[in-house]
Amino acid sequence: MPPDADTHQTNITGRCYCGAFSLRASRPQVVTFCHCIDCKRITGSPLPAFAAFNLGDIVFSPSAGQERTYPTGVHRWSCDQCGSLLAAQFPYLEGQTYVPLGLIDQAADLPPTLHCHADAAMPWLPKDDLPRSAGSGRNQLRRAKT
Numbered sequence: 001m002p003p004d005a006d007t008h009q010t011n012i013t014g015r016c017y018c019g020a021f022s023l024r025a026s027r028p029q030v031v032t033f034c035h036c037i038d039c040k041r042i043t044g045s046p047l048p049a050f051a052a053f054n055l056g057d058i059v060f061s062p063s064a065g066q067e068r069t070y071p072t073g074v075h076r077w078s079c080d081q082c083g084s085l086l087a088a089q090f091p092y093l094e095g096q097t098y099v100p101l102g103l104i105d106q107a108a109d110l111p112p113t114l115h116c117h118a119d120a121a122m123p124w125l126p127k128d129d130l131p132r133s134a135g136s137g138r139n140q141l142r143r144a145k146t
Contacts, residue, residue, distance in 0.1 A: 012051075014104040016084035023086070023099065025058035030144035031101065031110045032137060033130075036117035042076065042085055046122045049101040049112050050088070052141060058097055060086065092138050114140055 012025040028051035039048040066080045073091035078084060088098045101107045115121065115130055116137035133140060 012104060012106055014099070014106075016079040016082055016086060016103060018079065018082035018084070020081040021063075021079050021084075021086055022061050023058060023103065024061070025053050025099075028053050028099075028110065029096065030114065030141055031112045032114045032116055032141065033112045034116045035119075035121040036136075037120060038072075038074075039117075042088075043100060043102075047125060050098040051101055051104060051110055052093070052096045052098050052144065055095055055097055058087075058099065090136075092136065093141055096141070116141070 011027060013023065015022040031049065031051045033047055033049050035047070039050075040046060042048075060077075067075060067077050069075050075089045077086045077088075079086060084103065085100050086103065089096070090098070101110060101112075104110065113130060114137055115132040117135065118132035119134045131140065
């Protein structure tokens, strides 16, 4: 994760539940829902949403928190005080850091544009007109990076 820095131009801010960690970032590349079981379990939400940032476009203060690497190669950071998930990086989405939308102060202004792993969506969720990917959505998410 990027180090703390004061020279970073930002317009996005956020924090974990207890406020021990804060973030500053430029506008995200893409905002997406993820219906995969891993994201549902790690967030405790039936419909997690994440904002994707270029690696150099997000700064955590005092740092990115406690890192855990999972067998799938996913790296996740969480607050060691309150346990909030702070960020994730996926091996198939190089150069991007995903932040749970609920941490971001401007979340109301960042509507998701895609559903990933839509085939695992809860059947009782309301439907919308956003594009749906049966898998990770990596092709759409990579295009958003460029």
